[in-house]
Amino acid sequence: MNQPGRVERSSLGWLVLIAAVVGGSAAAFAYTAGWLTPGRLTPDRMIAALTPPSGPPLGHRRNHAKGICFTGMFEANGSGVELSRAKVFVQGRYPALGRFNLGTADPNAVDATVRVRGMGLQISAADGEEWRMAMINPPFFAVSTPDAFHDLLVAAGKKDPEAMKTFISANPEFAAFAAWAKAAPWTGSYAEDSYNSLNSFVFTNAKGDEHAVRWSLVPTAAPTSIAQAELEKRGPNFLEQEITNRVRSAPQRWTMVTTVADPGDPTADPSKAWPENRRKVQVGTLVVQRIEPERDGPCRDINFDPTVLPQGVRVSDDPFPAARSSVYRKSYDLRAAEASDYPRTEVAKP
C-alpha cells in the first residue's frame, strides 16, 4: 500500500480528517474573532452605541467629538517621585499637549447642552517617553463597568422612557451621577473646571513600593458658577472662544493632585469616590500656554489612550482603561480613515 505518490482509495478517510482539521481551525478562528458570538461586547458594538441616530461624526472622535487643542508645560515639583518613578515627576519642566473637549458625539453640539467636559493630556519626558490621559469634570463616573456603560448608551438612545428606568434599577450607582448632573454648578470656562482621572492606576516608586492612586487637575482659576441658560445665551461655541482669549492674555494653570488609596478602597469601580480624607499629594502644575483649533491642531492626531503610561505607572484592577484603550483605538482607526470628511486647511501637513 505504501506506493509513494499514489492516491489510494483508502485515503478518503484521511481526506475527511484533513478537511476536519482545516474546518475546525477556521471555526476556532471565527470564534476567536467574535463572529460566532454576536452577544460579545466588542469595540464595534460600543462605537455603534455611541453613534447618534443622525449618523457617526465622520472624521471626528466617536465621543468627546467637540474640542480644541492646547500646548504648554507640565512643571513637576518633585513630590511625585516618592510615589512613582515616572520620569516626568522628577522636578523640571516637560512639554504638554492636550485637548479641552465636551462629552458628546456631536462635534457641533451647543456648549450649554453638554454636561460633561473633558481634558485629553499628554506629557513627554526628556527621552520621549509619553504619558497620556483623558479626564472629565464629574467627581465619579456614571457606572461601575464598561458593560454598564454600553447599557447606559443603549438605554439613553431609546425613545421609550421605560428604558432608562430599567437601566437605573439594574445599575443603581447611576443615581449619584444623575444627581450630580442635575445639581452640580456649571462654569463658563474650560479654565475653571477640574478634570479627574476617575479610573485608578498603580504608581510604583524607585524602591518598588506600589500605591493605588487617582488624580485630578484642579484649576488655579477660581470657578464662578453660571446658570445653564446664561451659558446658552453666550453662544454655541462660547467655551472655545473664551479659552482662546483667556490663554492669549495669560497662561492658565492646573495643579495635579494625586489621591492615594487606603487599603480596601474601591479601586476597580470609578463610580465610587474615595473618602475625602485620603492622602493627597500635589505633584506639579500644568501650564496651558497656547490654544489652537482642532482642525489643524496638534491634538487632532493624538489618541489620548489612558493606557499609554510611563514606567512607574500601570493599570490597576479597574476594568475601564482596557475597555477605553480598545474602543479609542477603533475610534482613531475610523476617524483617520475618514479624514477627508474633516479636511485640514493647512497644506503643509503631508
Next chain:
Amino acid sequence: MTNAPQHFAPIQRLLHWLMAICIIAMLFIGVGMVSSVAQKYLPLILIHKTLGVALLVLVLVRLALRLHFGAPPLPADLPPAMKLGARLSHLLLYGFMIVMPLLGLGMLWAAAYPVVLYGGIRIPALLPQSDHAHTLFWNAHVYLGFAFFALVLLHLAAALFHALIRRDGVFATISPLPQRQRMKPTE
C-alpha cells in the same frame, strides 16, 4: 543547486515549528484582541506587538539560513502544477512573515502611538503621523492577516496531504520529530 540536501537542517526545522506556533498564536491574538473590551485586551496587545517584532527578527534569520542551507527538492513525481504551487505558496508565506510585522509597526507609527514592547522596550518611530498611511497600513494589516491565515490553512492541508495521503517524504524533510528511516524522494 549541486548536492541539494535531503532534508531541512535542524535549525531550519526548529525555526519553522517555533515560528509556526507563534504565527498561529499571533493570528488568533490579533482577531481576539480587536474584538474585546475586556481587561485581557492590554496583555494581549502587548504580546501581539512584542511577539510580532520578535518574529520579524526571526524571519530574517530564517531567510539567511535558507540562503545558506537551501531546501530539499520536491519529489520528482509531483505534478509540475503542484510544484509551482508549493514554491509560490512558500514564497508568499515568507512575504507575509516579513510584511505583517512591518505593517503593524507602520500602523502604530502613522498614528503617533509610542511603540512600547514587553519589558518597556521602546521602538523609535520611523514614520511621521499620517491619516492616509495609517489607513492604508491598517487595512493591509487586517486583510493580509486574513489572507495569511487562509494560506496557512492551505499549507497545513497540503502538508497533511503529503504526510497522510501521498506519503512521499515531504513531511519528513521538515518533521519536528527525530527522523525515522524515511522514504527517499523518488528519483
